[in-house]
Each structure stands twice: as structure tokens, then as C-alpha cells.
Amino acid sequence: MSEMTPKSNTAVLAGARTKARKGGSAVAGRRRVGIGPKLIAIAGVLLLWQLLSVSPLVDSDSLPAPVTVFAALLGLWGTGAYWAALGTTLQVWAIGLALCAVIGVPAGLLIGVSMRATQSTRWVIDFFRTIPTIALLPLVLLLFGATSRMEITMIVLAAIWPLLIQSMYAAKQVEPLLKWVFRVFRISTMDRLRFLWAPSVTLLVSTGMRLAATMALLMTIAAEYIGGAPGLGLELSHMEQAFKRPEVFAYAITAGMIGLLINAALVLFQRRVLWWHPIIRGERSE
Amino acid sequence: MNNSQTPLAGRVPAQTDELLVVENLGKSYGDHQVLGDISVTVRSGEFMCIVGPSGAGKTTLLQCLSGLINPTSGTVSLRGKVVTEPPAEMAIVFQDYSRSLMPWLSVLDNVMLPLRSATKDKAERKKKAMEALIEVGLKDHVEKYPWQLSGGMQQRVAIARALAYAPAIVLMDEPFASVDAQTRGDLEDLTLKLKNHLGITIVLVTHDIDEAVYLADRVLVLGNKPTQVVDLIETHLGTERDQISTKATREFAQLRTRVYQEIRHGDIPSSAGSVAAPAAS
Incomplete structure (x- = not known):
């Protein structure tokens, strides 16, 4: 009996914990908009598109009907070129985004920690992040040609700013009272990074990642489309030149779906890692 | 300054049980002087309450005592060593529990975290943390997260x-200011029990005069702008105290009145002094 007690006790406690967590999502399930209304919204857009494409307002050659576009998409799924382009785009996107994170997050955190550094760099950062990166494409293209290096450079130039700025804010959001708690209890630097800084900055840094991920994807496809590097953007450009309108739309839809999936994955990550966070908890219960 | 008030108390324990010695402590921010010239000695094993009008720099004083900020003048020393950073023998309980606990760690992990550097063995850390949690009556809540618990x-x-x-010493910065009256009473009694049980020294800052008198062995009354010592009063209310009966005693009422007057006037009132003095001695 006495052997059983601690075991059953922890089981109960573990149960209480999952219960508490499940309780949160049960509340969310009751109030959050389910998949149904979302599908209705998509159906509405498709219907509007269909009506518009058959209406006399637009030329049916320039705006193909959704049915035609989806037929084209299905056709593309059977080709090797489509999947190769998709793979190339995703690979370049991932490398570019990773580079943004490796540079942007530590730099942002370091700048954010110091008030002086924040104020000194404000003009420089505001200047660079306001430059329309696409305007730099000819320059970068001249340097690297239509290569993945050109694309990655463009991605970093475009997508590093939201990460840098969110990381700067993240560093400032670390609770000052907790910093004191860590000092009073003489907690080591490693533990401070692990138990104070990492959890404290995750929300804003991951939000920066969401912004940067979308921006990086846009820039990847733009660099392929305009700069001619291989990938979805180049395929789209080829289809356009061949006057294959449904295929053009099919590639555009592909890009949209990638963006949707990436964002959904990052939101899922945030919910998983930050389930304790007041904002995530609030999102769930509202 | 306070030595003139309690000459005997100041002299007798000088060699034996001085734990935290504050000498001519001052703190200024630019031209703004927050702490004047504060000198006081906390004895080992005592419960000292620091009470003063709001905005009297009580929290600044506590931060100086703990080495979180450095004073502009004077020194704080713990067991003879000058405090320049938070000493290992000191812990703090802050007022704002919702911000001083980590929402991403369970109750048990919150308590275990400060033990990581001193106690390498995890089982040992857990044992110490569990003992403390049992002591405060939270045995059944260790796996929960702080935000799943009430304020108290x-x-x-x-x-x-x-x-x-x-x-060796616990500093408490208005620890019960953010909870309801009932909970506050419970936490006060818990703190008294812990102090008697474990023989730790407690310095508690509060703006609540009743709380200060009820808890303290000695009440340090502070005056305003800049903060300075007005009085240091021995309460003589004994170790066993009760929210109802202790607060109903004549001694409690006299102490309360005395502290109240001192805070209102920022000085020891000459008329009240003759009435209050016998109660303190």
C-alpha cells in the first residue's frame, strides 16, 4: 500500500495537469470559430470568382474559372517540373529564413537589451527596413546572377527586419521583477538564459518568425519571377509567357497554400510551446 | 539616531547577534535624495517591520539592503560582510507574486530553480523544495502552474x-498588499509560524501599521522626504499572537496609536511620547 501511494499520487497530479490543459482547450472549442465557417468563407470566395469569370465584366481568357484553374493544378501535380520547382523554392526559402533567424534574432536581442544600442540603431534600422527590397533586385542580380545565392540575399534583405525588430522588443519585454528574482537567488548565467530569457522572448521572436516566413516566401517567388532563378516563380513566368493562364493561377494558388501551411505550422508551434503564456491562454479561452 | 531611543537594546546585543547592520545609509538619484541617513541593526532571529508613509522610499531601502541597488553613501553589512550584491544568505519575497513567479514553470520547479547552483543533486533539490512547500501548506498543488492558483x-x-x-534572512517587500483581507491575515499568521518554527530573521516592509505591529518584534518607523528613521519600537507582544485577541489588547492599541502618530507627524510627538513610552519599555 505504502508503495502505491506516491505512484498514484503523481498519477493524480499528472491527471490534474492534463485536465487543466484540456480544460483550456475545451473552453476554446466551445468559443473558437470551427472549421465550418472557414470553409464557408472559402466557398464564398470561389463562388464569387466563378461568377466574376463568367460575367461580361471580365474577359474569360484573362480570368479563368476556378474549375479550370483546379483542373490545371491537378494537371501540374502530375508533372515533375511542378514538384521540382516547389522543392527548390521551399529549400531556398528555408535557407534564407534560417539565415535571417541566425543573424536577426541574436542581433535583435543584443540591441534590445541595451537602451543605448536601441536608440543609436533606430535610424539605421528604420532606414533599411523601409527600402523596398525589390528595388535592390537588379543590383543583387548583377552581383550573383539568377542563382539561389541571389535569392537568399534578397530574402535576408527583406525578411530580416521583422525578426530583428520583434527580437528587440522581445528583449525589452523580459519582466524586470523576474530579473531581480534571478539576481537575488544568484541563479547562474546559463540557467538565466534557459529559464528566464528563452521562455520570455519566445512569443515575440516566434511572431517575428511568422512575419519573416511570409515575407521570405514572397521574396523567394518574386526573385524567381523577376530575377529568373529556378523555382515556382520562374515556372509561373514561363507559363505566363506561354499564355497558359490557368497554370499561372495554379502556381499562384500553390504559393498561397504554402504560405497558409507555413503560418499554420508556426501558430501550432506557438500554441504548443507557449501554452502557459497569458496571451495564448487568452486566445484559447476567448 | 535611534540609539537614543533604545540605548540598552543598542548596546547589549552588539557583539552577540547583529545580523544585518545598516550604517548611515543614503541613496540619491541625481539631486533627488530618496534615503536620508539611515542606521539600524537587525538582530539574528528577530522579526522587524519597516513601516512608513507611502512614497517613503521603503522599497528603495529594501533594494539597498539586498544589494540589488548600491547606496550612494553608507554601508549595509550582513554578518560583517559589506553587501554589494545579493548575498547567498538572503532571500526576498516581492509584493507582486504574479510577476515574481515564472508562469512557464510548475510550482515545484519555481521553488527548485534557485537551488540549482548550490544543490547539484536533483532529488535533493526536490526534497528541499517539497519540505518548503509542505511548510506553507501547498503539498497538493506542486504540479500546478502559478496562474492556476489564487493570489494567496x-x-x-x-x-x-x-x-x-x-x-539566514528573508526580506519581504509588502508581501501581502495584493491579497484580500482574509488571505492577508492567514499569510501573516503563516509568516509568524514560519519565523518561530524555523528561527529565520525576517525584515518586512509594509505601509499597514496594524500589520507591522502585529508581526514585528521591533517596528522601524520611517519618515518622509528624504526617508529617515523616526523611531524603533520594541513591541513586546510575545511569540504567540492571534489576529483577534492580540489585536484586542491595550498594548496593541497603544503601539498602533504611537506608530500612527509618528507617521502622521514624521516625528515622535512630544505629547504622545509620554503616554506611549511606557508601553514600549
Whole structure:
């Protein structure tokens, strides 16, 4: 009996914990908009598109009907070129985004920690992040040609700013009272990074990642489309030149779906890692 | 300054049980002087309450005592060593429990975290943390997260965290100011019990005169702008105290009146002094 007690006790406690967590999502399930209304919204857009494409307002050659576009998409799924382009785009996107994170997050955190550094760099950062990166494409293209290096450079130039700025804010959001708690209890630097800084900055840094991920994807496809590097953007450009309108739309839809999936994955990550966070908890219960 | 008030108390324990010695402590921010010239000695094993009008720099004083900020003049020393950074023998309980606990760690992990550097063995850390949590009555809530608990329970977690750290002295910065009256009474009694039980020294800052008198062995009354010592009063209310009966005694009422007058006038009132003095001696 006495052997059983601690075991059953922890089981109960573990149960209480999952219960508490499940309780949160049960509340969310009751109030959050389910998949149904979302599908209705998509159906509405498709219907509007269909009506518009058959209406006399637009030329049916320039705006193909959704049915035609989806037929084209299905056709593309059977080709090797489509999947190769998709793979190339995703690979370049991932490398570019990773580079943004490796540079942007530590730099942002370091700048954010110091008030002086924040104020000194404000003009420089505001200047660079306001430059329309696409305007730099000819320059970068001249340097690297239509290569993945050109694309990655463009991605970093475009997508590093939201990460840098969110990381700067993240560093400032670390609770000052907790910093004191860590000092009073003489907690080591490693533990401070692990138990104070990492959890404290995750929300804003991951939000920066969401912004940067979308921006990086846009820039990847733009660099392929305009700069001619291989990938979805180049395929789209080829289809356009061949006057294959449904295929053009099919590639555009592909890009949209990638963006949707990436964002959904990052939101899922945030919910998983930050389930304790007041904002995530609030999102769930509202 | 306060030595003139309690000459005997100041002299007798000088060699034996001086734990925290504050000498001519001053703190200024630019031209703005927050702390004047503060000198006081905290004895080992005593419960000292620091009370003063709001905005009297009580929290600044506490931060100087703990080495979180450095004073502009004077020194704080703990067991003869000058405090320049938070000493290992000191723990703090802050007022704002919702911000001083980590929402991403369970109650148990919150209490265990400060023990990581001193106690390498995880089982040992857990044992110490559990002992502290049992002491504050949270045995059944260790796997929960702070935000799943009531305010009073969260403050108990913060108290347990301080206890598990096994300090010689615990500083408390208005620890019960953010909880309801009933909970406040419970936490006050818990703190008294812990102090008697574990023989730790407690310095508690509060703006609540009743709380200060009820808890303290000695009440340090502070005056305003800049903050300075007005009086240091021995309460002589004994170790066993009760929210109802202790607060109903004549001694309690006299002490309360005396502290109230001193805070209102920022000085020891000459008329009240003759009435209040016998109660203190």
C-alpha cells in the first residue's frame, strides 16, 4: 500500500495537469470559430470568382474559372517540373529564413537589451527596413546572377527586419521583477538564459518568425519571377509567357497554400510551446 | 539616531547577534535624495517591520539592503560582510507574486530553480523544495502552474521559494498588499509560524501599521522626504499572537496609536511620547 501511494499520487497530479490543459482547450472549442465557417468563407470566395469569370465584366481568357484553374493544378501535380520547382523554392526559402533567424534574432536581442544600442540603431534600422527590397533586385542580380545565392540575399534583405525588430522588443519585454528574482537567488548565467530569457522572448521572436516566413516566401517567388532563378516563380513566368493562364493561377494558388501551411505550422508551434503564456491562454479561452 | 531611543537594546546585543547592520545609509538619484541617513541593526532571529508613509522610499531601502541597488553613501553589512550584491544568505519575497513567479514553470520547479547552483543533486533539490512547500501548506498543488492558483497561494509559493533557499534572512517587500483581507491575515499568521518554527530573521516592509505591529518584534518607523528613521519600537507582544485577541489588547492599541502618530507627524510627538513610552519599555 505504502508503495502505491506516491505512484498514484503523481498519477493524480499528472491527471490534474492534463485536465487543466484540456480544460483550456475545451473552453476554446466551445468559443473558437470551427472549421465550418472557414470553409464557408472559402466557398464564398470561389463562388464569387466563378461568377466574376463568367460575367461580361471580365474577359474569360484573362480570368479563368476556378474549375479550370483546379483542373490545371491537378494537371501540374502530375508533372515533375511542378514538384521540382516547389522543392527548390521551399529549400531556398528555408535557407534564407534560417539565415535571417541566425543573424536577426541574436542581433535583435543584443540591441534590445541595451537602451543605448536601441536608440543609436533606430535610424539605421528604420532606414533599411523601409527600402523596398525589390528595388535592390537588379543590383543583387548583377552581383550573383539568377542563382539561389541571389535569392537568399534578397530574402535576408527583406525578411530580416521583422525578426530583428520583434527580437528587440522581445528583449525589452523580459519582466524586470523576474530579473531581480534571478539576481537575488544568484541563479547562474546559463540557467538565466534557459529559464528566464528563452521562455520570455519566445512569443515575440516566434511572431517575428511568422512575419519573416511570409515575407521570405514572397521574396523567394518574386526573385524567381523577376530575377529568373529556378523555382515556382520562374515556372509561373514561363507559363505566363506561354499564355497558359490557368497554370499561372495554379502556381499562384500553390504559393498561397504554402504560405497558409507555413503560418499554420508556426501558430501550432506557438500554441504548443507557449501554452502557459497569458496571451495564448487568452486566445484559447476567448 | 535611534540609539537614543533604545540605548540598552543598542548596546547589549552588539557583539552577540547583529545580523544585518545598516550604517548611515543614503541613496540619491541625481539631486533627488530618496534615503536620508539611515542606521539600524537587525538582530539574528528577530522579526522587524519597516513601516512608513507611502512614497517613503521603503522599497528603495529594501533594494539597498539586498544589494540589488548600491547606496550612494553608507554601508549595509550582513554578518560583517559589506553587501554589494545579493548575498547567498538572503532571500526576498516581492509584493507582486504574479510577476515574481515564472508562469512557464510548475510550482515545484519555481521553488527548485534557485537551488540549482548550490544543490547539484536533483532529488535533493526536490526534497528541499517539497519540505518548503509542505511548510506553507501547498503539498497538493506542486504540479500546478502559478496562474492556476489564487493570489494567496501564489504568494505562498514565493514564500516557499525563499524558505527552500535556506537563507539566514528573508526580506519581504509588502508581501501581502495584493491579497484580500482574509488571505492577508492567514499569510501573516503563516509568516509568524514560519519565523518561530524555523528561527529565520525576517525584515518586512509594509505601509499597514496594524500589520507591522502585529508581526514585528521591533517596528522601524520611517519618515518622509528624504526617508529617515523616526523611531524603533520594541513591541513586546510575545511569540504567540492571534489576529483577534492580540489585536484586542491595550498594548496593541497603544503601539498602533504611537506608530500612527509618528507617521502622521514624521516625528515622535512630544505629547504622545509620554503616554506611549511606557508601553514600549
